[in-house]
Amino acid sequence: MHIVVCMKQVPDSAQIRVHPVTNTIMRQGVPTIINPYDLFALEEALRLRDRLGGEVTVLTMGPPMAEESLRKALTFGADRAVLLTDRFFAGSDTLATSFALAAALAKIGQEFGVPPIVFTGKQTIDGDTAQVGPGIAKRLGLNQLTYVAKIADLDPTAGTITVERRAEGGVQVLSTRLPVLVTMLEGVNEIRRGSLDDAYRAARATIVKWTAADAGITDLGKCGLRGSPTIVKKVFAPQARAEKVRQVPTADVSTEALAASVMAEIFKCQPALEGELMRFSAGP
Amino acid sequence: MIGERFDAIVVGAGPSGNAAAYTMAKEGLKVLQLERGEYPGSKNVQGAILYADALEKIIPDFREDAPLERHVIEQRLWTMDDTSYVGMHYRSEDFNEEKPNRYTIIRAQFDKWFSGKVREAGAVLLCETTVTELLRDTQGRVIGVRTDRDGGTAFADVVILGEGVNGLVGQRSGLRPELKPDSVALAVKEMHFLPREVIESRFNLKGNEGVVIEAMGTITDGMTGTAFLYTNQESISVGIGCIVSDLVDSDRTPYGLLEAFKRHPSVRPLLENSECKEYAAHLIPEGGFNAMPDLYGDGWIVVGDAGQFVNAVHREGSNLAMTTGRIAGETVVWLKRRREELSKANLAEYQRRLEDTFVMKDLKKYRKIPAFLHNNKHVFGLYPKLISAAAQTWFRVDGVDKRTKEKQIFKALRQGRTLPGLIGDAVKLARSWR
Numbered sequence: 001m002h003i004v005v006c007m008k009q010v011p012d013s014a015q016i017r018v019h020p021v022t023n024t025i026m027r028q029g030v031p032t033i034i035n036p037y038d039l040f041a042l043e044e045a046l047r048l049r050d051r052l053g054g055e056v057t058v059l060t061m062g063p064p065m066a067e068e069s070l071r072k073a074l075t076f077g078a079d080r081a082v083l084l085t086d087r088f089f090a091g092s093d094t095l096a097t098s099f100a101l102a103a104a105l106a107k108i109g110q111e112f113g114v115p116p117i118v119f120t121g122k123q124t125i126d127g128d129t130a131q132v133g134p135g136i137a138k139r140l141g142l143n144q145l146t147y148v149a150k151i152a153d154l155d156p157t158a159g160t161i162t163v164e165r166r167a168e169g170g171v172q173v174l175s176t177r178l179p180v181l182v183t184m185l186e187g188v189n190e191i192r193r194g195s196l197d198d199a200y201r202a203a204r205a206t207i208v209k210w211t212a213a214d215a216g217i218t219d220l221g222k223c224g225l226r227g228s229p230t231i232v233k234k235v236f237a238p239q240a241r242a243e244k245v246r247q248v249p250t251a252d253v254s255t256e257a258l259a260a261s262v263m264a265e266i267f268k269c270q271p272a273l274e275g276e277l278m279r280f281s282a283g284p
Numbered sequence: 285m286i287g288e289r290f291d292a293i294v295v296g297a298g299p300s301g302n303a304a305a306y307t308m309a310k311e312g313l314k315v316l317q318l319e320r321g322e323y324p325g326s327k328n329v330q331g332a333i334l335y336a337d338a339l340e341k342i343i344p345d346f347r348e349d350a351p352l353e354r355h356v357i358e359q360r361l362w363t364m365d366d367t368s369y370v371g372m373h374y375r376s377e378d379f380n381e382e383k384p385n386r387y388t389i390i391r392a393q394f395d396k397w398f399s400g401k402v403r404e405a406g407a408v409l410l411c412e413t414t415v416t417e418l419l420r421d422t423q424g425r426v427i428g429v430r431t432d433r434d435g436g437t438a439f440a441d442v443v444i445l446g447e448g449v450n451g452l453v454g455q456r457s458g459l460r461p462e463l464k465p466d467s468v469a470l471a472v473k474e475m476h477f478l479p480r481e482v483i484e485s486r487f488n489l490k491g492n493e494g495v496v497i498e499a500m501g502t503i504t505d506g507m508t509g510t511a512f513l514y515t516n517q518e519s520i521s522v523g524i525g526c527i528v529s530d531l532v533d534s535d536r537t538p539y540g541l542l543e544a545f546k547r548h549p550s551v552r553p554l555l556e557n558s559e560c561k562e563y564a565a566h567l568i569p570e571g572g573f574n575a576m577p578d579l580y581g582d583g584w585i586v587v588g589d590a591g592q593f594v595n596a597v598h599r600e601g602s603n604l605a606m607t608t609g610r611i612a613g614e615t616v617v618w619l620k621r622r623r624e625e626l627s628k629a630n631l632a633e634y635q636r637r638l639e640d641t642f643v644m645k646d647l648k649k650y651r652k653i654p655a656f657l658h659n660n661k662h663v664f665g666l667y668p669k670l671i672s673a674a675a676q677t678w679f680r681v682d683g684v685d686k687r688t689k690e691k692q693i694f695k696a697l698r699q700g701r702t703l704p705g706l707i708g709d710a711v712k713l714a715r716s717w718r
Contacts, residue, residue, distance in 0.1 A: 068323075075412070195434035199410040200288065 001054035001156050002113040003045045005078070006101055006136065007038035009062050009069040010126040018237035034069045037121025039076075039191040041184040044151065045119050046077050046192065052156060055079040057108060057115070061089055061100055067207050074202035075194045082108060086211040091225030094127070098135025099222045104215045105140060116156060116178040122147055122185050130183070137181035145174060146183045287437035290316040292616055293429055294407070294444045295415050295453055297324035300588025300605035300612075301446030302398045303342050307613025309405035313620060316438055317407050318431060320414040325395025327448075329473060329566035330602060331512055331521055333496065334387045334394065338603035342610050343401060347383065351393040353516040354494025355384030358487075362550070364501035365672040369550045380493065388494050388514045388521070390475075418443060418457045418584070425627075426583035429453075442626040443584045444612050446605070449567040451590035459584065460577030465532060466658060467571025469509060469596070471525025472538040474546075476558035480518050486554055487515055498599060501668030503545045505536050508657045508664060511545045512599070513554065520555060522546060525568060527658070538565065570596040573651035579638075580631040585612045595646050597653055604643050611637050652716035660709055662701060670700045 011030045034042075045056045058073040060066050061084040070081035084104045092100065105118060118137075123130035130146070137144035145163050152173065153162040162175040166185055194202070212223060221227060250261045267274040294305040297319035305317045321327035333356070339346050358375035379385065403409055410431075419428040419437060428439035445454050449468065454460050478486075487495045497513040504510070509526030524542045531538065546555055569575070569592040576592045579585065587593070588605035595604065615634040616626065624630050638644045657663060674693045684692075697706065 193433065196287075196410070196413070196431060196436040196438070199413055199433060200408065203408050203410055 001048070001052050002057065002115045003048060003054065003117050003119065004057045004059055004105060004108060004115040005038065005042045005045045005119045006059050007042065007069065007073065007121070008035045008060060008124050009066040010035045010124055013125045032069065034072060035121055035124045037123060037125070037184070037186055040186055040188055041119035041121050042073060042076060042078065043189045043191045044184050047189070048151070048154065057082060057112060059084065059101065059104055059108065061085070061097060061104070070207050071202050071205070074205050075199050076191055077194045077198050080112065080208065081205065082208040082210065084210050084215055088212045088220050088223045091228060092223065093228035093230035094129050094131035094135055095229060096223055096227035098132050098139060099227060100212070100215070100217065101132065102136050102139035103217045104210060105136065107210065107215045118142060118181045120181070120183045122183045133181055133183040142179050142181040143176040144181045145176065147185050148182050149185045149188050287428065287439050290314045290438060290440040291620060292442050292444060293318065293438060293440040294446060295429065296446040296448055297399050297409060298328050298395065298446060298448060298588060298605065299398070299602045300609035301444070302402050303606040303609025304444045304446060304587055304613040305407045306342060306402045306405050307610050308616055309402060309407035311617045313617060315407035316440065317402065317409045318413045318415050318429065319409065319411045321411060323396065323411055324399035324409070325392045328391050328395055329564040330391050331473065331514055331523065332389050332391045332602070333514065333599070334389045335600065335603035336383065336385055336387065338606040342606060350397050351389065353388040353390060354492045355379065356386040356388065356496050357493045358495045360495065360497040362497060362499040362501070363668040363671055364499050364503050364548065364550065365669045366502050367549060368672045368676070369499065370671050370675050388516050390516060415453050418453060424582065426581070441583065442616055444587055445584060445590050446587045446609060447590050449569045449589040454586060454590055459581065459586070463567070463569070464571065464575065465529035466527060467569065467575040467654065469525045469527050469568040469570045470531060470538055470565065471523055471568055472542050472565045473521060473523030474542065474560050475562035476520045476522060476555050477518060477561050478520060478558045483515055483518070483520065489515065492517070500664060502665055503548065504541060504664050505534060506661050506665040507531065507534055508661070513551065520558065522555065527570065568601065569594050570654060572596065572654045573647040574654070580628065580634050582628045583626055585631060585634055587612045593643060595650065597650050607641060607643050608638065611641065656712055656716040660712065662709060666700055670697055
């Protein structure tokens, strides 16, 4: 079975900062990583491959340097990597991205076999929209299963899949017919460490690189900035909310005295709390 | 045991490992390079100054695409007390040459570039792959390595260990002893960001010109060590390092020393309004020639920091690393071409070739310096104070006549250190320097 995992190279959000004056994201020197949610998708795909046989292809759209993250995916054990890269894709929003990726997936189907399952992470950590996966599914006519926590059953012969989907207030068990697009939830598995052979293969692999034309895209008006109706009106860094640690000086070091002075300090900051606590301790 | 076979395995993707891997791969050898970091350079820390000569001998046209920050046109040497510095500055337009001699670099970027060249030359680089042990045959010859990945053995005619200052593979395999606290320095460093115009006006620079400051004195609180400040394009690298055994005996922390150095009235204005974006620490092998381990054996060679190839007096290390890496690579290529075995006897050629270079000549010249500095702490406390006081007496105009001032200066010197002490230190320094 051929499985495709769509992933994205993103700036490591732990190290990203917003320029205090211009409010633009400072990318200089910020390391890039594979979108962490996509690693859960990749591991799930690799497990299915190990169980059922077949191949895992990873697909990403991005600048030439996105090759790094594809090579890393190969080190984890993916079999093939496709990089969709073209200056026409620059500035894509989720609509334009799903358009381009859908075209590339169709091309992958022609070249390497039609995938009954396409995986993505539940969302990316830079855009946070969770729209690209469903967008691809819609364009390719795939059934979509989002926020999947577990693949309970997969029967390629019968063409059925059953998953557990985490939803507000519980877990939904959903079944549908292949082909599907699955977006994986975080924390449901742990990406493996590839073997030395995987590492050799990744180091020596030739990454398949496609331009828009290679992927069979003719309508460039649907790509990149031109194909993106989303307008970013304003970017700003949120104010840090965390309060600083406050030291409460006290002369008396007995437990009661310490507790009393800490409580007094808390009540000073949150006057409403005192009344509520008093009511609570007074009982009904 | 199964595993792929290579002509050579290089452990580490720092300057020495890259130099070795590049030299061999370029000549058509089948090379595997193993790096434990996420990418080459991710574990590496340096001031950092690139000495062009060593790299030119490996990649002659490196200036075309290597990520270089500024070429150094001015060198400042400072001896400092708590409020002053006495400096020797050398600035020359001659350093604005077509092929500059020294550059400031940012290692994370530079190492990536260097590694790209190694891979272009044909070496196979595997990152996030740690070598756990050397594999030996029944005669004790090193025949390959075991890594921490599944199916993780690989074989080669020779293993080149460029694993850095605290090279655990070599230590664990008994090729060299553990580091001694008195022959290794701990250096800490920060990157302070400033707009390039600010850097250029503060340091009197234009274009890609750069300044390097090396400082010693009371900033290390009597410990053997130095501080530095280097200008990059849009940042300043500032750091300080001391011998580990001195740090252990003192109550000072490395970051505390760095904070104090940054607060020094001579340094603070240079860093004003900058933003610290990076903090790093690293060990530097400073034991010199006398701390050098065995450099080769049956099927293995040591290069770079792992072999203690650092000239602490001249703040040179990466150029020694690149040179030892290159010569190790050239030696292996030479032996392979002659179809010679990579045995201990044949690999002695590596050391013979090193003896002919500045690497061994300089390390031998300064072999007594580490001990001299270890036993003469006045160099880092008393003398800088005396020099500064003398300068102040000399330059302050206060109605005291010059002959009296001279007397005051010599009196202060003799009060600080007895005449035999002064002469003794001078003689010892001269002897160590020879």
